[in-house]
Amino acid sequence: MSTSQRKTRVALVYGGRSSEHAVSCATAAGVLAAIDTDRYDVVSIGIAKDGRWIPGIDDPAALALTPGRTPEVLGDGDVRLPLSVSDREVVDIAGGSGTAVLGEVDVVFPLLHGPFGEDGTIQGMLELADIPYVGCGVLASATMMDKHYMKGVLAGHGLPVGPxxxxxxxxxxxxxxxxxxxxxxxxxxxxxxxxxxxxxxxxxxxxxxxxxxxxxxxxxxxxxxxxxxxGIAGREIECGVLQGRGNDAPRTSPLGEIVVESGHTFYDFDAKYLADEEVVLSCPADLPSDVTERIRDMAAQAFEGAGCEGLARVDFFYTPEGEIFVNEINTMPGFTPHSMYPQMWLAAGLSYRELITELIELALARRVGLR
The missing domain is CATH 3.30.1490.20 (ATP-grasp fold, A domain)
Incomplete structure (x- = not known):
């Protein structure tokens, strides 16, 4: 069946070999529950902790991260993505039971956090096969994953970073x-x-x-x-950036602020994912209008200076003295429905489902190869 006779097929890839495996599963749970299935066919692919690619599951509840449950990619199979520019067919080479064709993939949505996924590795593989994918390319993914090089790139573009x-x-x-x-x-x-x-x-x-x-x-x-x-004494402010359409400038979201109210000395893993009652995510952040504009401008500068595509979340410190420092860029930020990145875009009027659709459409509109 030609692509004109069927829905766009999206491969959601999640799990992975990094220490953020469970977070990636939680991200996949959110996207699976919200993606517009009237518009897209979804092929779910899980990467186990040992690096095996296996057919994923379609039940968001099975991938949810809760205080009493840590999700993990489990199961059998041997999923292969195409490594040829003339082929976009995904297959499951199941041991002893033949080959199951999962269908042609039009675009990949890598829902991977951390090394071996967010760091340019899967992006490079997809570039070799000319397969469109959501998010930043190889260089931006790799350099923004490494905090040492990230700070060098940002400083090189005149953006302030801490010692x-x-x-x-x-x-x-x-x-x-x-x-x-x-x-x-x-x-x-x-x-x-x-x-x-x-x-x-x-x-x-x-x-x-x-x-x-x-x-x-x-x-x-x-x-x-x-x-x-x-350590920089200041408020933790975040800004979501979304690639512009065509040659349009990057779009920046209303700013969000993280306030850890109790039980944590900083915004650690538990505070981010398991302690809703102890953390307040405020959006839009209560800041003077000129400070808001400065931070949004700096977020767009960081996005373009790093060569980002698709999406990124830029994190800042705003000190009592009025100084602004860029803390880091996340090229695949937390992406559950309750994460700050989707929440900031919700404050801008873009729902979680609409945000997923926009990211997929941006990926499909982007040319493959050098750009």
Missing amino acids: FVTITDRQWQTDPQAAIDAACALTFPLFVKPARAGSSVGISRVESPDELPAAIEAARAHDPKVVVEQ
């Missing part, structure tokens, strides 16, 4: 004291983070030098490369 140091695996293995001394040159408190992770996984707030070794090792459990950031 930080990077500790590589070799540095930590050969001269850990020098790495600790470099970190101690910053002003405490410090935040020790895996360089290439998200969802606040592996992050520690450090109040004194004696806490640094354990915090670095905790981060290294997720990534051998670690970033140590100087």
Whole structure:
């Protein structure tokens, strides 16, 4: 059947090998429940923690992340995406039972967070096969995933970033004291983070030098490369960015603010996903109009400076002195219906379903190859 005789077929890819596997499953639960099935056929593909690609499930409830349940991709199968520009047919090479054709895919929606998905890896594979996909390309995905290079790119475009140091695996293995001394040159408190992770996984707030070794090792459990950031006293402000249509400029959302009211020293994993009663997401953020415009302008500058496409969430600190710092860019931000990115666009009048549709249509309108 030709594409003109059927609905657009969208492959939702979720799970993955990173420490954000469960978060990706929760994102898939939200998208599966909201995607416009009158407009799109959905092919669900899960990536297990060991890297196997298997046929996904269509039941959003089975992928929900709750305080008592951590979702995971489980099952059998061997799903193969095409690796030829002349073929977009997805198949399941099931062991001992032949090959099941899952159909031609028109566009892929990678719902993957963290390394081995959000970092340019799946984007590169899809580029090789000329398959359209939602979100940022290889370079933006890779550099924005790595907090060390991300800060360099942003600073290179004249955007303010906070003081930080990077500790590589070799540095930590050969001269850990020098790495600790470099970190101690910053002003405490410090935040020790895996360089290439998200969802606040592996992050520690450090109040004194004696806490640094354990915090670095905790981060290294997720990534051998670690970033140590100087804490910035200020409000945490976020802005959603959506690629413009055609040659239009990027669109920016109303600003959101995160307020952790109790039980957490910072916006950690539990606060983000499991503690609704302890965290307030305020949108639009209560800020002076000129500050709002500055932050929205900076979000668009960051999006374009990083070479982002599709979507991104840009996170800021706004200090009592009126300074604005870019904290980071997320090229696949939290994307459950209750996450800040969809909530900010809801405040702009774009529903979760409409946002999903817009992202898919942006991907289909984007040419494949170099651009």
